[in-house]
Amino acid sequence: MSKTSLLMKKVSIALTGGLAASTLAGCGSTQTMNIPDRPQDENCRDWEFDDDEGVWVCDDNDSSYYRSYYHGGTFYKSKKLLHGSSSYKSYKSSSSFAGGGSSSKSGFGKGSSGGFGG
Secondary structure, three states, rough: OHHHHHHHHHHHHHHHHHHHHHHHOOOOOOOOHOOOOOOOOOOOEEEEEEEEEEEEEEEEOOOOOOOOOOEOOOEOOOOHHHHHHHHHHHHHHHOOOOHHHHHOOOOOOOOOOOOOOO
């Protein structure tokens, strides 16, 4: 095999591998790139990201904010209070929204019917 063919084969393998990796990276949650930074609020020391709501939740048993949703520098004791926030509503309708999780209607295979060919 000539040096040119060997080089072309290596380039082809590298490109195919990169395409496969980028395709697989998109198979999980497509929102992971948008996840806001973990809060640095002294009222909570342990955080968990809620994939559906796109916000952080305090998971610190010793905190008075335990299981509260955190968005825009504010703790919300319930989903109802979070959803009622005008700041959260604006965030949820923006392109930076990092939620959706399993209940999202976007993504591969969501909201379609009929399989291949429709």
